[in-house]
Amino acid sequence: xxxxxxxxxxxxxxxxxxxxxxxxxxxxxxxxxxxxxxxxxxxxxxxxxxxxxxxxxxxxxxxxxxxxxxxxxxxxxxxxxxxxxxxxxxxxxxxxxxxxxxxxxxxxxxxxxxxxxxxxxxxxxxxxxx
Amino acid sequence: xxxxxxxxxxxxxxxxxxxxxxxxxxxxxxxxxxxxxxxxxxxxxxxxxxxxxxxxxxxxxxxxxxxxxxxxxxxxxxxxxxxxxxxxxxxxxxxxxxxxxxxxxxxxxxxxxxxxxxxxxxxxxxxxxxxxxxxxxxxxxxxxxxxxxxxxxxxxxxxxxxxxxxxxxxxxxxxxxxxxxxxxxxxxxxxxxxxxxxxxxxxxxxxxxxxxxxxxxxxxxxxxxxxxxxxxxxxxxxxxxxxxxxxxxxxxxxxxxxxxxxxxxxxxxxxxxxxxxxxxxxxxxxxxxxxxxxxxxxxxxxxxxxxxxxxxxxxxxxxxxxxxxxxxxxxxxxxxxxxxxxxxxxxxxxxxxxxxxxxxxxxxxxxxxxxxxxxxxxxxxxxxxxxxxxxxxxxxxxxxxxxxxxxxxxxxxxxxxxxxxxxxxxxxxxxxxxxxxxxxxxxxxxxxxxxx
Numbered sequence: 274x275x276x277x278x279x280x281x282x283x284x285x286x287x288x289x290x291x292x293x294x295x296x297x298x299x300x301x302x303x304x305x306x307x308x309x310x311x312x313x314x315x316x317x318x319x320x321x322x323x324x325x326x327x328x329x330x331x332x333x334x335x336x337x338x339x340x341x342x343x344x345x346x347x348x349x350x351x352x353x354x355x356x357x358x359x360x361x362x363x364x365x366x367x368x369x370x371x372x373x374x375x376x377x378x379x380x381x382x383x384x385x386x387x388x389x390x391x392x393x394x395x396x397x398x399x400x401x402x403x
Numbered sequence: 404x405x406x407x408x409x410x411x412x413x414x415x416x417x418x419x420x421x422x423x424x425x426x427x428x429x430x431x432x433x434x435x436x437x438x439x440x441x442x443x444x445x446x447x448x449x450x451x452x453x454x455x456x457x458x459x460x461x462x463x464x465x466x467x468x469x470x471x472x473x474x475x476x477x478x479x480x481x482x483x484x485x486x487x488x489x490x491x492x493x494x495x496x497x498x499x500x501x502x503x504x505x506x507x508x509x510x511x512x513x514x515x516x517x518x519x520x521x522x523x524x525x526x527x528x529x530x531x532x533x534x535x536x537x538x539x540x541x542x543x544x545x546x547x548x549x550x551x552x553x554x555x556x557x558x559x560x561x562x563x564x565x566x567x568x569x570x571x572x573x574x575x576x577x578x579x580x581x582x583x584x585x586x587x588x589x590x591x592x593x594x595x596x597x598x599x600x601x602x603x604x605x606x607x608x609x610x611x612x613x614x615x616x617x618x619x620x621x622x623x624x625x626x627x628x629x630x631x632x633x634x635x636x637x638x639x640x641x642x643x644x645x646x647x648x649x650x651x652x653x654x655x656x657x658x659x660x661x662x663x664x665x666x667x668x669x670x671x672x673x674x675x676x677x678x679x680x681x682x683x684x685x686x687x688x689x690x691x692x693x694x695x696x697x698x699x700x701x702x703x704x705x706x707x708x709x710x711x712x713x714x715x716x717x718x719x720x721x722x723x724x725x726x727x728x729x730x731x732x733x734x735x736x737x738x739x740x741x742x743x744x745x746x747x748x749x750x751x752x753x754x755x756x757x758x759x760x761x762x763x764x765x766x767x768x769x770x771x772x773x774x775x776x777x778x779x780x781x782x783x784x785x786x787x788x789x790x791x792x793x794x795x796x797x798x799x800x801x802x803x804x805x806x807x808x809x810x811x812x813x814x815x816x817x818x819x820x821x822x823x824x825x826x827x828x829x830x831x832x833x834x835x836x837x838x839x840x841x842x843x844x845x846x847x848x849x850x851x852x853x854x855x
Contacts, residue, residue: 315694340725 525655536668594784620791
């Protein structure tokens with residue numbers, strides 16, 4: 274099974290979220306998701322300053338075989354995007370939890386994170402899917 | 404769902420939607436004199452000799468006129484090898500080359516086509532073609548709006564000098580997408596986009612469409628227009644005649660940084676007029692915009708043994724992968740037309756194409772000079788033109804058309820329906836096919852038709 278770091282939170286749509294200081298979240302797609310996609314060749318990043326709702330589409334990750342929407346894990350405002358990915362989209366495959374992060378989000382509510390899955394919940398979900 | 408098209412109820416509903424009483428009424432705009440009513444079906448059980456005789460007789464009902472009409476579709480010489488090769492079974496039967504391992508020939512043709520279109524337009528990338536020129540412009544407008552969504556209102560400036568049919572198609576395509584099209588008037592003296600009218604536009608816009616040559620055949624001030632649009636933060640969409648590009652500055656070099664998207668009708672490149680189709684649209688853009696370009700691109704790569712191979716790439720925008728978010732919903736790849744165009748460009752080469760373009764220009768210059776020497780006939784616009792010009796007559800344009808038509812001359816394209824302010828004018832065109840004798844014949848018959 275793909276790596277599922279214990280300290281992160283997860284969505285049913287295969288995003289992960291990490292709480293940074295000040296309550297902001299870093300968001301990416303899971304190792305499992307990038308394996309399913311295959312070689313990522315392009316990302317369409319969200320706009321900084323855009324507001325997103327929980328579960329709303331906010332960007333696109335394009336691999337050699339599919340173009341997939343990425344959904345915001347919680348409601349909030351996009352405060353930073355990973356511009357490294359414009360030239361190196363393969364970072365998503367290489368380090369999905371590291372340099373392959375997608376964007377940072379300032380949640381409207383600190384409690385929103387509680388709605389997400391923990392590592393065990395996510396592991397159970399993908400085990401059930403396979 | 405039964406695969407039976409057009410039940411009686413479907414037909415009734417379609418007619419009701421567009422407000423037409425019956426099918427016959429759809430053909431109202433075709434003059435009665437042109438319609439053939441005594442046109443029986445081919446009788447059953449004819450032998451080959453009888454069928455040949457029947458069809459020859461029917462073919463003889465077509466009267467080929469000497470064509471001085473253009474307006475977006477042009478009669479050019481098509482060297483014999485082009486359709487001889489294009490109609491080989493290998494090209495003729497192949498539809499869309501999804502299976503790369505079985506379609507290397509077709510894929511390579513498209514790859515060569517893309518390279519030639521990119522070279523001709525001065526752009527970095529070309530797609531593998533679109534349905535026709537008008538829908539290519541519609542797609543270019545949608546693409547420009549996707550590219551400029553950041554902080555921009557979806558508003559596109561479309562000059563009145565863009566082909567009227569193209570403007571209608573674009574309006575139809577974008578009407579439900581929240582995009583507004585703003586018409587830019589032309590300068591009545593020059594026949595080109597009114598630069599002063601542009602200066603009054605202050606609000607944000609996504610793109611400016613620049614036709615070159617424009618519908619009147621006139622050359623637009625492409626450098627000034629391109630720089631103006633870019634200075635305002637808008638993109639530039641060039642709509643160009645591919646033949647003219649052999650002589651004119653390619654859109655990739657317009658202004659300081661060039662046009663962003665280029666499109667047009669590919670028919671002049673080896674496609675017969677054929678009563679209006681099938682034609683194909685071409686589309687090219689800057690590399691930076693390629694992700695928003697509709698349709699597919701064929702790429703060249705190497706296999707494990709380092710042998711070259713061709714494959715469809717950048718397909719992630721298409722329906723079979725992206726479903727409802729596809730950016731290529733009407734991107735019908737006109738493969739066979741593209742094959743003919745590739746052969747046409749390949750056989751003529753840059754020099755041959757430049758000779759065709761120069762001959763078109765020279766013939767139209769000669770035509771305009773001869774016709775305007777007739778008292779009462781004048782050239783309407785003062786701008787330089789490529790291979791079309793607008794002429795005004797001292798009698799009704801429809802009279803000129805019908806009188807010359809009786810002598811086997813297709814005298815031009817009427818403008819009074821789309822540009823009523825121009826009065827009795829025709830858009831006339833002389834391609835490389837028009838001979839001195841034919842130009843002389845036009846001149847003589849026109850002089851005879853006008854009041855002394």
